[in-house]
Amino acid sequence: MTTTGFLTDSTLCIGCKACEVACKEWNQLPDDGYEWSGHSYDNTQALGHSTWRHVKFVEDTPEPAVGGNLGEQLPAWSFSSDVCKHCEVAGCLEACPTGAIVRMEFGAVFIQPDICNGCSYCVVSCPFGVVQRNEEDGRAFKCTFCSDRQRAGLKPACAQACPTESIRFGPLDELRDQAQDRLKKLAARGIEDAVIYDPTETSVEGIHALFLMRGDPRTYNLPQQPEVPTIYQKKGWTSAVIAAGSMLALALLSFLGESK
Amino acid sequence: MSHTGGRVPDYESERRLAELRQTASQTGRVEGKGVAVQGAPFPQASPADGYYGIPLLKEPQWKKEVPLYFFVGGAAGASAIIASSAGWLSADRDLVRKARWIAAAGSVLSAALLTKDLGVPSRFINMLRVFKPQSPMSMGAWTLTVFSASSVSAALANFLRAKELSAGPLILLENGSGMLAAASGLIMSSYTGVLIGATVVPVWNRHVGTLPMHFAASGLNSVVSILELMGHEDNRALNRLALAASAYEVAQGVAIESKRDRVNRPLQKGASGFIVRIGGLLSGPAPLALRIAYAVTGNKKLRRAAAVSSIAGSLLTRFGWMSAGKASAKDYALPLRPTYSKPEAPIKLHERQDRAIKTSA
Ligand code: SF4
Numbered sequence: 001m002t003t004t005g006f007l008t009d010s011t012l013c014i015g016c017k018a019c020e021v022a023c024k025e026w027n028q029l030p031d032d033g034y035e036w037s038g039h040s041y042d043n044t045q046a047l048g049h050s051t052w053r054h055v056k057f058v059e060d061t062p063e064p065a066v067g068g069n070l071g072e073q074l075p076a077w078s079f080s081s082d083v084c085k086h087c088e089v090a091g092c093l094e095a096c097p098t099g100a101i102v103r104m105e106f107g108a109v110f111i112q113p114d115i116c117n118g119c120s121y122c123v124v125s126c127p128f129g130v131v132q133r134n135e136e137d138g139r140a141f142k143c144t145f146c147s148d149r150q151r152a153g154l155k156p157a158c159a160q161a162c163p164t165e166s167i168r169f170g171p172l173d174e175l176r177d178q179a180q181d182r183l184k185k186l187a188a189r190g191i192e193d194a195v196i197y198d199p200t201e202t203s204v205e206g207i208h209a210l211f212l213m214r215g216d217p218r219t220y221n222l223p224q225q226p227e228v229p230t231i232y233q234k235k236g237w238t239s240a241v242i243a244a245g246s247m248l249a250l251a252l253l254s255f256l257g258e259s260k
Numbered sequence: 261m262s263h264t265g266g267r268v269p270d271y272e273s274e275r276r277l278a279e280l281r282q283t284a285s286q287t288g289r290v291e292g293k294g295v296a297v298q299g300a301p302f303p304q305a306s307p308a309d310g311y312y313g314i315p316l317l318k319e320p321q322w323k324k325e326v327p328l329y330f331f332v333g334g335a336a337g338a339s340a341i342i343a344s345s346a347g348w349l350s351a352d353r354d355l356v357r358k359a360r361w362i363a364a365a366g367s368v369l370s371a372a373l374l375t376k377d378l379g380v381p382s383r384f385i386n387m388l389r390v391f392k393p394q395s396p397m398s399m400g401a402w403t404l405t406v407f408s409a410s411s412v413s414a415a416l417a418n419f420l421r422a423k424e425l426s427a428g429p430l431i432l433l434e435n436g437s438g439m440l441a442a443a444s445g446l447i448m449s450s451y452t453g454v455l456i457g458a459t460v461v462p463v464w465n466r467h468v469g470t471l472p473m474h475f476a477a478s479g480l481n482s483v484v485s486i487l488e489l490m491g492h493e494d495n496r497a498l499n500r501l502a503l504a505a506s507a508y509e510v511a512q513g514v515a516i517e518s519k520r521d522r523v524n525r526p527l528q529k530g531a532s533g534f535i536v537r538i539g540g541l542l543s544g545p546a547p548l549a550l551r552i553a554y555a556v557t558g559n560k561k562l563r564r565a566a567a568v569s570s571i572a573g574s575l576l577t578r579f580g581w582m583s584a585g586k587a588s589a590k591d592y593a594l595p596l597r598p599t600y601s602k603p604e605a606p607i608k609l610h611e612r613q614d615r616a617i618k619t620s621a
Contacts, residue, residue: 038302039312046314058305091460097398098383099390117386118379120321121397124459124585127595129317138379221311223595229459230394232468236454239469243453243476244446250480250504251341254497255349 003107003208004150005172006159007179008081010213010220011186011194012166015055015079020044022161023053026146040077046221047082049134052143053158054082056220078213080220081158081167084109084130084143086208088200091228092142095125107172107208108145116140127204127226145208172208179212203228310596317460317589320582325377327578329370330452333404334479335486335574336366337448340411340441342483342501347438350497357418358490360434362483363441364415367408370448374404396455403447410440449479456585462523462595463588464581467516474512475578481505481543482574485567493560493567502570503551509544509573516540523594526587527580536580542573 023029029050037043040057047054060076087093090109093101100115101122111122111131118138122131131142146156154160159169168175179196186194197211204226211222218224267273284290303309310316343359346352375384387401417434421427450472457468464471484502492498516527516536526532550566553559588594 039314048318056311058311060305094394095397095459097390097392097395097401098386099392100386115383115386115389116380117383119377119387119397120379121395121455123318124320124456124461124464124589126318127460129315132318133321133379135321135379140379216307218307218310218596219305221314221316221592221596223316224598226595227460229465232458232465233394233396233454236396236457236468236472239457240447240450240454240472240476243450243473246473247338247341247449247476247480248345248442248446250501251345252349254500255345257500258350258352258495258497 001105003172004145004170005086005107005175006083006156006209007168007170007175008083008209008211009166009168009179009182010078010080010211011182011191012164013055013079013081014164014166015041015057015077016163017055018161018163019053019081019158019167020051020055022157023143024050026149026157027052027144047084047130047132047142049132049137049141052083052141056080056082058219060215078215080211080213081162082220083158083209084145085128085204086143086145087128087228088205088207089203089228089230091125091127091204091230092122092131094228094230095121097121104145104147104150106145106147106150108147108150110144110147111140111142113139113141125229127223127228129221175210179210182212197222199223199226202226203231307596308593310592313592315590315592316595319586319589320459320461322582323377324579325373327582328575329373329377330475330578330582331479331482331575332366332373333370334449334452334475334578335483336363336370336411337407337445337450338476338480338483339363339366339487340407340414340438340445341449341480342487342498343414344438344442346497347435352492352495355487355492355495355498357422358487358492359483360411360415360418360438362486363407363411363445367404367411370404371408374401396451396458399447400451400455403444403451407441407444407448410437410444414438414441450476456581459585460595461585461589462591463526464585466523470512470515471581473508477505477508477512478543478574478577481509481547481570485547485570488567489564489571493563499551499554499563502547502566506544506548506551506566506570509540510548511544513540513544522591523588525591526584530587532580532583532587535576536584539573539576539578539580542569543577544573546573 032044032050035043037045040059042057044051044054058078060078086109093109097119098115098117100112102110102112104110116139118133120133120140122140123133131140133140149156155169159167183194193214194212195217197217198206200206202225213220280290303313305311339359340363343356343363346359347356375381378384391402392398414434414437417430421430421434453471453475456464457471459465481502484498488498527536547566547570550562554562
């Protein structure tokens with residue numbers, strides 16, 4: 001099967017949160033409580049075990065004359081719908097000790113709910129802070145890439161509900177090309193600061209949920225250098241071997257003096 | 261009449277309302293922030309602060325069972341090593357017996373603690389569905405399984421041998437499973453450093469190269485001390501081991517304290533820093549000094565004090581690292597950096613002015 005992906009284009013997003021609602025409805029996710037966060041119109045704040053799509057509301061510094069902002073210096077708004085990145089090399093999948101997290105035929109990273117035992121090691125292995133354990137249920141949850149819908153030949157719920165095609169879904173290579181085209185179109189209209197977020201140069205080796213946004217991706221909490229924690233293991237196990245060797249040697253030496 | 265929560269009006273609240281009414285009628289507007297949302301004021305969304313300073317990473321969700329498991333499992337693992345070394349080289353059968361029992365009891369307790377922390381404890385067995393070398397959690401589960409089985413059977417063989425039942429096969433069983441327990445015990449006492457080091461949590465992965473040695477030294481230090489307090493306070497080999505472990509912990513403490521930057525901050529500041537520091541003090545300098553004093557004076561009280569200090573220090577060390585990891589994951593600024601562990605480069609004032617000039621030009 002072809003590898004599918006998302007291209008979430010922030011320059012088209014109107015912040016309606018239809019994707020968040022569609023995701024919750026299709027996947028039957030519980031609500032996140034009704035709390036005011038104080039962060040613009042965003043009361044969801046972050047992805048989590050019950051939030052698999054999350055619209056970020058970034059208030060940019062006032063730019064006079066942008067968006068009809070002539071007199072009063074009102075902040076400009078950018079929206080971006082965040083989601084699990086379905087990493088090419090996924091920290092969560094590498095870390096999972098039960099084999100509950102698997103790679104699906106269309107490239108998605110999927111947690112099998114009937115196998116997950118809630119060890120929560122994936123939580124500290126995701127460089128994007130996506131996956132989380134539901135403390136009531138005990139298991140870890142995240143975006144399934146609507147694997148059930150994809151298998152039925154349908155688009156994921158969020159992409160289906162998005163009214164502006166800010167969330168595009170399709171074969172990953174096509175989306176990569178479309179993202180480049182979009183950058184060119186935007187540049188032709190004088191928008192020079194748009195970028196594609198696709199960390200192919202790191203140990204994550206690229207993601208299946210691409211993002212296009214204006215400005216610095218870090219403003220949207222996207223790390224500049226996401227790394228799969230597997231890269232630290234060599235150093236760690238080396239240290240463990242040294243520790244084991246010295247402990248054994250020390251114990252033998254100490255008791256050697258005591259032999260009778 | 262009972263009221264259903266809320267505030268009770270008092271002189272101050274009514275005075276404030278009158279004040280608001282007065283300024284509103286006089287000036288047509290009211291100054292004042294209202295009630296600040298908890299945590300306000302929030303950082304603006306920016307490349308340095310990310311998305312309103314909301315942490316990018318998720319906090320480790322392990323509860324107190326896990327640091328406790330690190331302590332128990334580390335001590336049990338080291339105990340199996342002592343049991344086999346002493347069994348082979350020393351004539352002290354009582355030491356061997358006690359070390360075997362600590363290993364066995366610790367291994368059972370470890371499994372219980374680890375299982376209890378699972379979100380779905382009944383599915384512990386799923387850990388043994390796959391053998392996955394690239395997952396330290398999987399390696400840990402397998403190690404613990406082998407360690408429990410071998411240390412329990414070594415302890416049982418030791419017990420039956422003492423009852424002077426048919427000795428031949430029992431000696432074979434004790435030595436064989438004891439060797440296996442010692443081998444898996446070596447991993448038990450150090451792998452937990454790999455487990456937390458190979459994660460996205462900045463303060464943990466910064467120290468991945470030393471955490472396994474640190475935890476191994478800590479485990480050795482604690483179990484040697486436990487054995488001393490169980491009546492082996494004259495054993496010179498144990499004292500030597502404790503001296504080495506405490507000396508290592510001193511070096512580890514110095515290494516942690518000598519690098520001061522934002523990644524290391526949870527090890528030095530705040531509640532987590534406090535626990536790490538107390539734990540470090542009790543594991544390194546305190547027992548080392550006490551043991552040296554014991555060597556000079558021969559006063560056993562000093563040695564006992566060193567043992568108590570080491571045990572407490574070892575326990576606190578694991579809790580300290582756990583809470584440092586939680587604090588580190590909450591530090592929103594760290595994962596936004598080009599590399600997690602790159603030290604903070606302070607911007608000098610004149611550079612800042614330069615930047616302001618450049619952007620306004
Ligand atoms: S973003 Fe996180 S949860 Fe999603 S695939 Fe990558 S590591 Fe796993």
